[in-house]
Amino acid sequence: MTIPVELFINALIAGILLGGFYAAVTVGVSISFGILDIVNIAHPAFVILGSYIAYIVNQRLGVDPILTAIMVLPAFYALGAMVYQVYYVSFEKRGQEALRGLAFFFGLLFVTEVTLILVFGVDYRYVHAAYIDQTIRFGAFDLPMRMLIPCVIALMLLGGLQLFLTKTYTGRAIMAVAQDQMALQLMAADPVRIKRIAFALSIATAAIAGALLIIIQPVEPSVGREYIGRVFAICVLGGLGSLPGTVIGAMLLGIMESLTATFYGPSWAPAVAFGFLLLTLAFRPSGILGR
Amino acid sequence: MRTPVFIVASLIVAAVVYGLARLAGNDYVFFAGYVILQFVVLATAWNILGGYCGYVNFGSAAFFALGAYTTVALVKLPNLAAKYLPEGLASVIAAAVPPPIPVLMLAGGVIAGLVGLGTGYLTLRLRGVFFAIATLALAVVLQTLIVNWDYVGGSRGAYVIRPQVHALTGINYVEYLFVMMLLLSVTALTVARAIERSQLGYGFATIRDDELAAEASGVPTLRLKLVATTISGALMGMAGAPFPYYIGYLEPASAFGLAYAVNSIAMPMIGGTTSWVGPLLGALLLGTLQQIATVTISSAVSLLLVGLLLVAFVVIAPNGLLGLFDKLRQRIGAARASGGNARTGAA
Structure with missing residues (x-):
């Protein structure tokens, strides 16, 4: 089979743009699972929640979804802090995070999804913004704005977080809590407080990822489930807790999915992420950038 | 109680349940009862x-579906045989199906058990x-495979015709499925x-309590x-096998x-995970509750109820209902003991 070059390059571009967006969805899990060791499988549900908030505000007031996301950041931050507090008191303190902590997040995922179904139904929702229908063309190659803008915002988000984690006191404390809680305590920083801040931040990123998601595609409550496998595949592939690794993993997955969808049909795309995850877990559990 | 005695006792209980269900004289009891069981x-x-x-394991649905689709694949075997095999062989298969x-x-149990073993091994x-994340992944991979597999109906689904009555016993087919x-x-x-009381069960418990220490002590x-994943997966597949007949259209x-x-997570968590009684208790309670909520309110609300109960239980009562009972028993015991002391003190 000869592969048409233009089709191939277009699929490649679409994959890179998609990958950028996947990085935004994954970065929250990279922080909570990768750095803090909290297996927050409910993260995609928070992303969908962000999508629905962007949808409501966009429909009622016509506000741009990304602007809405930035405005609700504090609310998501507070939500994250609350969830962590419950998690800490109920599981981490008792040392029961393995079994019951997982069940807790699974329950949260499920409750959020069903509540959204009860309130909004299972219809696909979408947003309006001037740029969504535009496409930049370079000869035969397309750069659809509804993919390009999420990708750019996502990379800005990851860049900002990487700067925060490596340059500020709190950020470095977050990286430290992953390595040695005791040492952090000796440096007069409260590990629980640092973890709360980090987890709250991870949930806050879901607000932005949610807005990006609803720009890219129409959203219904159970869309989040497809992202569980994706985010963990990327997270593991990128080497747990490394943000540059997250971007690389996300781009790889985006490209693979886009090529699969282009050449084998979109119905096979969901299996790519999971196949990736299973293979990574089986053969290289420390990820590509892992030590 | 020894295992043979337990089997006899539970068969008697099962017979009583079946008798009571028959007494109700309503087929709906069998429909609802099947789901709970x-x-x-x-x-x-x-x-x-x-x-x-x-x-x-987040992939219970995958193992369940494996059982269900094994049935569909077997039921549809004559179509395939008629196309590719010589006539004599095809008619043999048609007679056996x-x-x-x-x-x-x-x-269904064998297929699901093998997939459980494979996932576990990886x-x-x-x-x-x-492992937990991989089981989540497994569900989606398998669903994608099934959606793209035309032989078992693909995304359109497959019809499996349920006979009106079961030929051998002459009872209503839903009743037969219930039994x-x-x-x-x-x-x-x-x-x-049996696992709980065997060496196998003690081995499992050491893994749960401290895997590193268990490994270190040999x-x-x-x-x-791997044994646990295989048994667990196989039972889930067995539960799924009759499902196409029950639902008629998969x-x-x-x-x-x-x-x-x-x-399958919420029921043991709510009932209590330490003993076989917990999942049974949780399934009977939650299953009945969901049947009632589905009929009186809606199926979405009944699912929401399960989710909320799961979150509430893991936060408030980490050992489930069994844990609560134990606590209650201890408290009553303590009250009795202190009450006794007070009385002797007064005398």
Whole structure:
């Protein structure tokens, strides 16, 4: 089979743009699972929640979804802090995070999804913004704005977080809590407080990822489930807790999915992420950038 | 109680349940009862890996669907045989199909057990969390495969025609399915209880409590985990095998429904994971509650209820209803003891 070059390059571009967006969805899990060791499988549900908030505000007031996301950041931050507090008191303190902590997040995922179904139904929702229908063309190659803008915002988000984690006191404390809680305590920083801040931040990123998601595609409550496998595949592939690794993993997955969808049909795309995850877990559990 | 005695006792209980269901004189009892019993099997199966070993399986729906689709694949075998095999062989296959429900259950159990073994082999050498995530992944991979597999109906789904009555016994077919599921529940509970009291069960418990220490003292942890995953997966597949006959029309979205995954976690968690009684209790309570809520309110609300109960229980009562009972018993015991002391003090 000869592969048409233009089709191939277009699929490649679409994959890179998609990958950028996947990085935004994954970065929250990279922080909570990768750095803090909290297996927050409910993260995609928070992303969908962000999508629905962007949808409501966009429909009622016509506000741009990304602007809405930035405005609700504090609310998501507070939500994250609350969830962590419950998690800490109920599981981490008792040392029961393995079994019951997982069940807790699974329950949260499920409750959020069903509540959204009860309130909004299972219809696909979408947003309006001037740029969504535009496409930049370079000869035969397309750069659809509804993919390009999420990708750019996502990379800005990851860049900002990487700067925060490596340059500020709190950020470095977050990286430290992953390595040695005791040492952090000796440096007069409260590990629980640092973890709360980090987890709250991870949930806050879901607000932005949610807005990006609803720009890219129409959203219904159970869309989040497809992202569980994706985010963990990327997270593991990128080497747990490394943000540059997250971007690389996300781009790889985006490209693979886009090529699969282009050449084998979109119905096979969901299996790519999971196949990736299973293979990574089986053969290289420390990820590509892992030590 | 020894295992043979337990089997006899539970068969008697099963007979009483069946008798009572017949007395109700309403086919709906069998329809609803089947679903509840199916959850008894799923919850018990989940608990063998989750409760005894401490490994969370989010992919119950995948194992369940494997059983269901094994049945579909077997039932559709004559079509395939007529196309590719010589006529004599094809007619032999056509005569053997559809196989009776117990055979279908065995077939579904074998397939699901093998997939459980394979998944376990790929991921159980890593930290437990990775196994949990991999099972989530497994559900989606399998669903994608089924959606793209035309032989079993693809995304359109497949019809499996349910006979009106069961030929051998002459009873209504749903009633027959109910009895089969009742017997499978007895089997699952017996297996779970036997494991709990055997060396195998103690091995599982060491993994749950401290895997590193178990490994260090010579417990073959990987082999035990693989045994648990295989048994658990096989039972889930067996629970799924009669499902196409029950529902009549099987499509990937219903076979892989998130409700199975949530329920098989929520039921043991709410009942209590330390003993076979917990999943049974949880499944009976939650199953009945959901049937009532589905009929009186809506199925979405009944699912929400399960989710909320799951979150509430893991936060407030980490050892489930069994844990609550234990606490209550201790408190009553303590009250009695202190009451006795007070009386002797007064005398």
